[in-house]
Amino acid sequence: MLEIRGLSAAIDDKPILQGIDLTVPQGEVHAIMGPNGSGKSTLAYVLSGRDDYAVTGGTATFNGHDLLAMEPEERAAAGVFLAFQYPVELPGVGNASFLRTALNAQRRSRGESELDAVQFLKLARAETKRLAMPDDMLRRNVNVGFSGGEKKRNEVLQMAILRPKLAILDETDSGLDIDALKIVARGVNELRGPEFSALVITHYQRLLDHIVPDRVHVLAGGRIIRSGGPELAHELEAKGYAEMVAEAA
Amino acid sequence: MPVGTETLDTVQSVTQSGYKWGWETDIEMDLAPKGLNEGTIRLISSRKQEPEWLLAWRLKAYAAWQQMQEPHWARVDHPPIDYQDLHYYAAPKQKPGPKSLDEVDPELLTTYEKLGSPLEERAILAGVDPASIEGGSQIAVDAVFDSVSVATTFRETLKKAGVIFCPISEAVRDHPELVQQYLGSVVPVSDNFFAALNSAVFTDGSFVYIPKGVRCPMELSTYFRINARSTGQFERTLIIADAGSYVSYLEGCTAPMRDENQLHAAVVELVAFDDAQIKYSTVQNWYPGDAEGRGGIYNFVTKRGACRGARSKISWTQVETGSAITWKYPSCVLQGDDSVGEFYSVAVTNNCQQADTGTKMIHIGKRTKSTIISKGISAGRSNNTYRGLVRVLPKASGARNHTQCDSLLIGDCCGAHTVPYIESRNPTAKVEHEATTSKIADDQLFYCRQRGLSEEDAVGLIVNGFCRDVLKELPMEFAVEAQKLLAVSLEGSVG
Numbered sequence: 069m070l071e072i073r074g075l076s077a078a079i080d081d082k083p084i085l086q087g088i089d090l091t092v093p094q095g096e097v098h099a100i101m102g103p104n105g106s107g108k109s110t111l112a113y114v115l116s117g118r119d120d121y122a123v124t125g126g127t128a129t130f131n132g133h134d135l136l137a138m139e140p141e142e143r144a145a146a147g148v149f150l151a152f153q154y155p156v157e158l159p160g161v162g163n164a165s166f167l168r169t170a171l172n173a174q175r176r177s178r179g180e181s182e183l184d185a186v187q188f189l190k191l192a193r194a195e196t197k198r199l200a201m202p203d204d205m206l207r208r209n210v211n212v213g214f215s216g217g218e219k220k221r222n223e224v225l226q227m228a229i230l231r232p233k234l235a236i237l238d239e240t241d242s243g244l245d246i247d248a249l250k251i252v253a254r255g256v257n258e259l260r261g262p263e264f265s266a267l268v269i270t271h272y273q274r275l276l277d278h279i280v281p282d283r284v285h286v287l288a289g290g291r292i293i294r295s296g297g298p299e300l301a302h303e304l305e306a307k308g309y310a311e312m313v314a315e316a317a
Numbered sequence: 318m319p320v321g322t323e324t325l326d327t328v329q330s331v332t333q334s335g336y337k338w339g340w341e342t343d344i345e346m347d348l349a350p351k352g353l354n355e356g357t358i359r360l361i362s363s364r365k366q367e368p369e370w371l372l373a374w375r376l377k378a379y380a381a382w383q384q385m386q387e388p389h390w391a392r393v394d395h396p397p398i399d400y401q402d403l404h405y406y407a408a409p410k411q412k413p414g415p416k417s418l419d420e421v422d423p424e425l426l427t428t429y430e431k432l433g434s435p436l437e438e439r440a441i442l443a444g445v446d447p448a449s450i451e452g453g454s455q456i457a458v459d460a461v462f463d464s465v466s467v468a469t470t471f472r473e474t475l476k477k478a479g480v481i482f483c484p485i486s487e488a489v490r491d492h493p494e495l496v497q498q499y500l501g502s503v504v505p506v507s508d509n510f511f512a513a514l515n516s517a518v519f520t521d522g523s524f525v526y527i528p529k530g531v532r533c534p535m536e537l538s539t540y541f542r543i544n545a546r547s548t549g550q551f552e553r554t555l556i557i558a559d560a561g562s563y564v565s566y567l568e569g570c571t572a573p574m575r576d577e578n579q580l581h582a583a584v585v586e587l588v589a590f591d592d593a594q595i596k597y598s599t600v601q602n603w604y605p606g607d608a609e610g611r612g613g614i615y616n617f618v619t620k621r622g623a624c625r626g627a628r629s630k631i632s633w634t635q636v637e638t639g640s641a642i643t644w645k646y647p648s649c650v651l652q653g654d655d656s657v658g659e660f661y662s663v664a665v666t667n668n669c670q671q672a673d674t675g676t677k678m679i680h681i682g683k684r685t686k687s688t689i690i691s692k693g694i695s696a697g698r699s700n701n702t703y704r705g706l707v708r709v710l711p712k713a714s715g716a717r718n719h720t721q722c723d724s725l726l727i728g729d730c731c732g733a734h735t736v737p738y739i740e741s742r743n744p745t746a747k748v749e750h751e752a753t754t755s756k757i758a759d760d761q762l763f764y765c766r767q768r769g770l771s772e773e774d775a776v777g778l779i780v781n782g783f784c785r786d787v788l789k790e791l792p793m794e795f796a797v798e799a800q801k802l803l804a805v806s807l808e809g810s811v812g
Contacts, residue, residue, distance in 0.1 A: 230769070
C-alpha cells in the first residue's frame with residue numbers, strides 16, 4: 069500500500085507539491101489527472117527519488133518502507149518502478165544486458181538468486197512476445213534511435229520484465245498512436261493483481277478507457293482537489309480542468 | 318544536493334580505494350650502478366653477451382640521444398627527469414636458463430598470480446601441462462619480469478608452426494639475421510628522444526616472427542612488470558609477420574605502488590608483408606599515482622607498425638587506464654598498396670593523471686585505408702588529450718581515413734582535448750573527422766538507479782557502453798578484463 073501524507077516538495081525553492089494526501093491500497097490502480105504544471109511529474113520523481121527535488125514536508129511510505137529515506141535503487145528493489153515521460157538513451161548499452169543487470173541488482177538486494185544469461189533471455193523473450201514487440205527490441209541499445217512510441221513501449225517492456233509492486237506511469241500515453249496505447253494498457257492490465265498497484269499519470273481520458281482505474285484524482289496547484297471513481301475522468305473530459313479547478317476553489 | 322556536486326565529491330574519493338595491484342616482490346636483484354654513460358651501455362651489452370653489431374647500434378643511439386632534447390609539445394606536465402639518477406639494468410638473480418617452471422623462483426609465480434592473469438594462463442605459469450588445460454584458446458606467455466624474461470611457454474607448439482616467439486635477447490643470439498635486419502627499421506634509433514634512449518639501453522622484450530602463410534596457432538601475450546626501485550624500464554618488442562601470415566599479440570601491464578616516479582620508455586616495432594595481418598592489443602594499468610598526483614609511472618612509449626606489403630593490415634587496440642603520464646601514439650605507416658591501418662583506443666584519466674595519446678596514419682600506398690576510433694574518459698582533475706595525425710602523401714591515390722574521437726567527462730574539474738592534424742597531398746583522398754564531447758548526464762544515472770542499479774554500477778555500465786566500439790576489438794580474454802578495469806579505474810567517480 070502506498071500512503072502519502074501532507075507531501076510537499078520544491079525545486080530551486082519554488083514550491084510544487086503543497087500537501088498531497090493519497091492512499092493507493094494494494095491491488096488498486098489510481099489515475100492522477102491534472103493540467104500542465106500541476107505537479108504530476110514532480111510527484112512521480114519525488115516518489116522514485118530523483119534528487120533535484122527537495123521534500124519540504126510530509127511522508128510517503130510503501131508497504132511500510134519509508135520511501136523518502138531510501139536511495140532510488142533501494143526504492144526500485146522495494147518494487148517501485150517509474151515509466152519515464154522522457155525515457156533516457158544509453159549509447160552502447162544493450163537493452164537486454166541493461167535489464168539483466170537491473171533485474172539482478174534488484175534480486176540481489178532482495179536476497180534472491182540472480183538469473184543467468186540463459187534464464188534471463190528466456191524470460192525477456194517471453195515478455196517481448198507477449199507484448200507483441202519486435203525481437204530486436206532487446207538487442208538494440210537502450211532507447212538509442214527509438215521513436216517516441218518505441219521508447220514508451222520499451223518502458224512497458226522493462227516494467228513487464230522487472231515486475232514491480234508499484235508502477236508509476238508518467239504520461240506514458242503521450243505521443244502514442246492507438247495501437248501503441250493498447251500495448252501500453254495491456255502491459256499494465258496483465259500485471260494487475262492483488263500484489264500490484266499503479267499510479268497512472270495522464271492528461272487524457274483516452275488511456276483510462278483501456279486501463280480502467282479504481283480511483284481518479286485531480287491534481288491542481290500541487291494539491292489533490294477532487295477524487296472519485298472512473299466517472300470523474302469523464303466529468304473532467306466534459307468540463308475541462310479550468311472549470312473543475314474553479315469549482316474546487 | 319544537486320548530483321553535479323556529489324558527482325565531484327565522489328570523483329575525488331575514488332582514489333581512496335587504492336591501487337589494487339600495488340605490492341613489491343622480494344627477489345634478489347642484480348643492479349647496474351645508477352647513471353647513464355657509455356660504460357652503462359657496454360655493461361648492459363656484455364651482461365647480455367651481445368654481438369658487436371648490437372653494441373655499436375646502441376652506442377649510435379646513445380650518441381643521437383645526447384644531441385636530443387626531451388620533447389615538451391604534449392599536453393603533459395612533470396618535474397624534470399634526472400636520467401643520471403636511474404638504474405639502467407636490473408635482473409633477478411637466477412640460475413641461468415630455467416628448463417622448466419619448477420626451476421623458476423616461486424616468488425615470481427606468486428607475483429603473476431597477484432597480477433590476476435586469467436586462470437588459464439596462471440595454470441600454464443604454474444607448470445600445468447598445456448594439453449590438459451580445458452576450455453578455449455591457448456595463450457602463450459612470454460613473461461617479462463623487470464628486464465629479463467623468466468618463463469616462456471608454449472615454445473614447442475609454436476615451433477611446430479614455425480613461429481618464433483622468444484625474448485628479444487635470445488633472438489639476438491639465435492636469429493641474429495632477422496633482428497639485425499628489422500631492429501630499428503620502423504623506429505630508427507634517432508626517431509625521438511625516448512626511442513633513442515630505449516635503443517641505447519633496452520634490456521629485454523619480445524621477439525615474434527611468423528613465417529609465410531602461417532596463421533599463428535594461439536594468441537601471444539606478454540606481461541610487463543616494473544619491480545625494482547628507481548629502475549627505468551626499457552622494453553623492446555619486434556614483431557615480423559611474413560607474407561600471408563596472421564598474429565594477434567596481447568600486452569598487459571600492471572605495476573606495484575611506488576613513491577617515486579618511474580620512467581617507462583618502450584619501443585614496439587611491427588612489420589607486415591603482403592597480405593599479412595598483425596593485431597596488437599594492450600591493456601595498460603601502470604600505477605597512476607595517488608590522489609594528489611604523487612608517484613605513478615611516466616609512460617613514454619613509441620609504437621609503430623609498417624604495412625610494407627600490399628593488402629597488409631595492422632590494428633592497434635589499447636585500453637589505457639594507468640600511469641601518471643601517458644605519452645603514446647601507436648602509428649601505422651601504410652606503404653603497401655591497399656594496406657589498412659586501424660587504431661582503437663580507450664584512455665581513462667582520473668585524479669591527477671595526464672594522458673596525451675593518439676595515433677599517426679601515414680598513407681603512402683594507393684588505396685590505403687585507415688580507421689581511428691578514440692574514446693577518452695576524464696574524471697577528477699585529470700587531463701586527457703587525443704592527438705592524431707593523418708598524412709596522405711602525393712602517391713596515395715584513393716586513400717581513405719575515418720576518424721571518430723569521443724570524449725566523456727565525469728565531473729567538471731577535468732579536461733578533454735582533441736588535437737587532430739590532417740595533411741592531405743593527394744586530391745583523391747578522403748579524410749573524415751568526427752568529434753564529440755559529452756558528460757555522464759544526471760538523467761542517465763537516475764534512469765539506471767531507478768531500475769535498481771547502484772550509482773557505481775550505473776557509471777560502469779555507461780562508460781562501458783561509451784567504449785563499446787573499442788572494447789569489441791579486443792580479444793575475448795582481454796575484453797572482460799578491460800571492462801572490469803574501466804569500472805575499477807572510475808570506482809566511486811560519481812556519488
